[in-house]
Amino acid sequence: MSDLAITPLYDLHVELGAKMVPFAGYSMPVQYPMGVLKEHLHTRAHAGLFDVSHMGQVMLSGPSWEAVAAAFERLVPMDVLGLADGRQRYGLFTNAAGGIEDDLMFARRGEELFVVVNAACKAADIARMRAGLPEEITVTELADRALIALQGPGAAAVVEDLDPAAREMRFMDVADLSLCGHAVWASRSGYTGEDGFEISVAADEAETLVRSLLTRRDVAPIGLGARDSLRLEAGLCLYGHDIDAMTGPVEAGLTWAMQKVRRAGGARAGGYPGADVIDQVFEQGPARRRVGLRPEGRAPMREGVQLYDAEEGGAQIGTVTSGGYGPSVEGPVAMGYVMAPQADQGTRVWGEVRGKRLPVDVVQLPFVPANFKR
Numbered sequence: 093m094s095d096l097a098i099t100p101l102y103d104l105h106v107e108l109g110a111k112m113v114p115f116a117g118y119s120m121p122v123q124y125p126m127g128v129l130k131e132h133l134h135t136r137a138h139a140g141l142f143d144v145s146h147m148g149q150v151m152l153s154g155p156s157w158e159a160v161a162a163a164f165e166r167l168v169p170m171d172v173l174g175l176a177d178g179r180q181r182y183g184l185f186t187n188a189a190g191g192i193e194d195d196l197m198f199a200r201r202g203e204e205l206f207v208v209v210n211a212a213c214k215a216a217d218i219a220r221m222r223a224g225l226p227e228e229i230t231v232t233e234l235a236d237r238a239l240i241a242l243q244g245p246g247a248a249a250v251v252e253d254l255d256p257a258a259r260e261m262r263f264m265d266v267a268d269l270s271l272c273g274h275a276v277w278a279s280r281s282g283y284t285g286e287d288g289f290e291i292s293v294a295a296d297e298a299e300t301l302v303r304s305l306l307t308r309r310d311v312a313p314i315g316l317g318a319r320d321s322l323r324l325e326a327g328l329c330l331y332g333h334d335i336d337a338m339t340g341p342v343e344a345g346l347t348w349a350m351q352k353v354r355r356a357g358g359a360r361a362g363g364y365p366g367a368d369v370i371d372q373v374f375e376q377g378p379a380r381r382r383v384g385l386r387p388e389g390r391a392p393m394r395e396g397v398q399l400y401d402a403e404e405g406g407a408q409i410g411t412v413t414s415g416g417y418g419p420s421v422e423g424p425v426a427m428g429y430v431m432a433p434q435a436d437q438g439t440r441v442w443g444e445v446r447g448k449r450l451p452v453d454v455v456q457l458p459f460v461p462a463n464f465k466r
Contacts, residue, residue, distance in 0.1 A: 096114055096117060096118055096119040097117055097118045097119070097146070098118065098119050099118060099120070099143055099145035099146055099238065099298075100145060100238045100295045100296070100298040100299060101143045101145060101238065101240075101298055101299055101302060102119060103299070104299050104302060104303070105120075105121040105143065105313075108121075108124055108125075108313055109124055109125045110122075110123065110124050110313070110315060111123050111124075111315070113316070115146070115211075115316060116146055116210070116211035116212040117146075117211065117212070118146040118211060120143070120146060120315075120316055121143065121313070121315040121316065122315045122316045122317050123315040123316075123317045123318070124312075124313050124314070124315055126312065128315070128317035128318050128321065129318075129417075129419050131312070131314045131315060131317070131318035132314075132317075132318040132321050132322055132419040132420070133419050133420070134244075134312050134314070135243055135244045135284055135286065135314055135318060135322055136244065136245075136284075136286065136322075136419075136420050136460075137244070137245065137246075138244050138245070138246040138310035138311070138312070139242055139243070139244040139245075139246035139247045139249075139250055139308075139310050139311045139312070140242070140243050140244050140284070140311075140312060140313075140314035140318070141240060141241070141242055141302065141305055141306060141311055141312065141313050141314060142240060142241040142242075142243065142313075142314050142315075142319055143238075143239075143240055143302075144239045144240065144241050144290070145238040145239045145240070145295075145298065146211040147208055147209065147210060147211050147214070147239055148207075148208065148209040148210070148211065148213075148214035148217060148218065148233065149206070149207075149208055149233070149234040149237050149239060149292060150206075150207040150208075150209065150217075150218060150221065150231060150232065150233055150234065151201075151204055151205070151206055151207075151231075151232045151234055152164065152204060152205040152206075152207065152221070152225070152229055152230070152231055152232075153203070153204045153205075153229070153230045153232070154203075154228050154229040154230065155228055156203060157200070157202070157203045157204075158173065159228060159229070160203070160204065160205050160229060161173040161175065161200075161205065163225045163226055163228075163229045164198070164205055164225070165354070165360065165363060165364065166224060166225070166363060166364060167185055167186075167220065167221065167224050167225070167364060167365070168183045168184055168185060168186070168196075168198075168364055169184065169186060169341070169350045169354050169355075169364050169367065169370065170182075170183045170184070170198075170349060170350065170351060170354060171351035171353050171354055171360075172198070172205070173360070174351070174353065175198075175199075175200045176200065177200050177201075177202060178200065178201075178265055178266055178267060179199065179200060179264060179265060179266065180197055180198065180199035180200075180264045180265070180266050180279050180281060181197070181198055181199075181264065181349070182195065182196075182197060182349045183195070183196045183197065183198050183349065184196070184341055184346065184349065185217060185220060185365075186340075186341070186364060186365045186366045186367075186370065187337055187365050187366055188365050188366050188369075189337075189338075189366055189369060190340045190366035190369030190370045190373065191336065191337040191338050191339055191340055191366065192331075192335045192336065192337065192339055192340065192341060192344065192346075193213070193216070193217075193220065193337055194209055194210055194213040194216075194217050194331055195210070195329065195331055195335060195346075196208060196209045196210070196217070197279070197281065197290075199266040199279060200266075201266065201277070206266070206277070206292075207221075208239070208290075210331050212331070212332060213331065218231065218233055234292075235295075236294065236295050236296075237292050237293065237294060237295055238292070238293055238294070238295045238297075238298035239290065239291070239292050239293075240290075240291050240293070240298065240301070240302060240305075241282060241283075241288060241289065241290045241291065242288055242289050242291065242305065242311070243282045243283075243284040243286050243287075243288030243289075243314075243322075244284070244286045244287070244288060244310075245286060245287060245463065246309075246310040246311070247286070247287060247288045247289055248287055248465070250305065250308045250310075250311060251269070251271065251278070251289050254269075254270075254271045254272060255269040255270050255271060257269060258278065258280075258289070261278070261280040261465075262280060262465050262466060263280055263281065263287075263464040263465050263466055264279070264280065264281055265279070265280050266278065266279040266280075269291075271291070271293075271301060271304075271305075272300075272301055272304035272305070274293055274294070274297050274300070274301045275293075275294075276291045276292060276293045276301070277291070277292040277293075278290070278291050278292075280464075280465060281464075282464075283319070283322070283323045283326065283328050284319075284322040284323065284326055285322070285323075285325065285326030285327075285328075285458060285460050285461070285462045285463060285464075286322075286462075286463050286464075287463055287464055287465050320414075320416070321416055321417070321418065321419060324414050324415075324416060324418065324425060324426075324427065324459075325418045325420050325421065325425060325458065325459045325460040326458045326459075326460060326462065327384060327427065327457030327458030327459060328458075329344060329346070329382075329427075330414060333395060333413050333414050334382065334413045334414055334427055339429075340366075340369070340370055340373055340378070341370060342370065342373040342374055342377075342378045343373070343378035343379070343380050343381055343382065343429065344382050345381065345382045345457075347374070355371070355374065356371040356374065356375070377432065378432060379431065379432060380410065380429045380430060380431050380432060380435070381429065381430065381432055381435040382413075382427060382428070382429055383427070383428065383429070383430055383435050383454045383455075383457070384425070384426075384427060384454065384455040384456060384457040384458075384459060385399075385412065385415070385425070385426040385427060385428055385441075385443075385452050385453070385454060385455065386423070386424070386425060386426075386452065386453045386455045386459075387415075387424045387426065387443060387450060387451070387452045388450065388451045388452070388453075389424075389450070390423065390424065391424060391445065391450070392415050392416050392417050392424040392425075392426070393412050393415045393424060393426050393443045393445060393450070393452065394412065394415045394416060394426075395412055395413055395414055395415060396411065396412065397411070397412040397415065397426075397428075397443045397444065397445060398410075398411055398412075398443070398444050399411060399412065399428060399430055399441045399442065399443050399444075399452065400441065400442045400443075400444065400449060401434060401441060401442075402442065403442050403449050403451075404449070406442075409430050409431045409434050409441065410428055410429050410430030410431060410434070410441065411428050411429060412426045412427070412428040412443060413427055413428045413429065414426060414427045414428070415427070415428075418459055418460075420459075420460050421459050421460065425459045426452070427457070430454065434454065435454065436454065437454055437455060437456050438453065438454065438455075439453070439454040440452070440453055440454075441453075441454065
């Protein structure tokens with residue numbers, strides 16, 4: 093793994109007994125001695141601490157908030173101008189064909205825009221912003237900051253005890269907090285479906301902060317394995333699997349992230365890559381849709397399993413894009429795409445596993461209800 097990058101918490105992961113694996117060009121912990129299943133259930137019941145420092149943190153600045161926001165709307169189909177100070181939104185970088193180049197989070201911090209992008213797309217995203225934004229907008233990669241996440245129903249008690257100001261934060265709020273003597277930027281958000289916080293901290297302070305957090309009752313380190321099973325149960329997309337450059341936001345079921353002001357007929361409709369294509373799919377409906385899938389029995393159906401409309405013969409009508417065992421639901425869960433006629437809840441399809449077709453039901457997402465603080 094000598095050619096892999098490491099996060100500021102690498103030595104601590106090794107000390108804690110983590111199994112390290114290559115992920116998005118980094119050496120990352122996939123699990124700790126507790127094991128993936130127990131880490132998953134611990135996060136659902138208590139508080140899980142994740143290292144997400146491999147993700148890209150970027151600050152956009154310019155002559156005014158209005159200038160920064162209007163410029164960023166050239167790249168995403170989201171309402172940026174309407175974002176209040178101290179609030180965050182989920183966003184998408186799109187391409188000329190209407191596909192998704194990456195998904196991201198963006199937050200208003202005063203007159204600046206703080207953007208967090210996926211690790212595997214980090215270099216391309218930063219290049220996209222630098223090429224696609226006017227010269228008056230400065231794009232600064234915050235390579236001197238680490239990023240951690242505290243997720244689960246016990247996360248709020250930990251953070252609020254350390255800084256009572258966190259009690260005022262609701263889902264998708266951002267704020268400056270002081271945790272264990274460290275000045276941090278916190279957002280109340282997460283990818284587990286549970287209440288939680290993502291915390292940006294100076295890289296040289298990250299290990300000290302994490303060690304302090306791990307001394308708190310109910311906080312345990314959690315690896316990539318449980319992170320994936322948690323987000324799958326929450327019905328959330330993983331870039332490069334459930335969404336990619338060939339997948340549009342309508343078929344992916346992400347139109348909730350596109351505010352009306354940016355859609356056809358809205359005050360600031362269009363103006364971003366692929367707008368005409370996406371508007372057309374909005375109007376006509378997508379040929380396929382992302383759906384939840386519940387295989388019968390105990391055997392998981394993993395990414396790449398082909399889906400058919402009949403137990404024998406018939407036509408291939410879709411593919412599993414994410415799948416595995418859901419510890420919280422005690423059974424296999426999956427997501428994937430099926431043709432629109434087969435996308436209704438309750439439809440039975442068949443997944444081909446090792447040459448045998450097994451029954452799968454189309455179900456509503458998420459598999460585990462969200463527990464965010466509204």
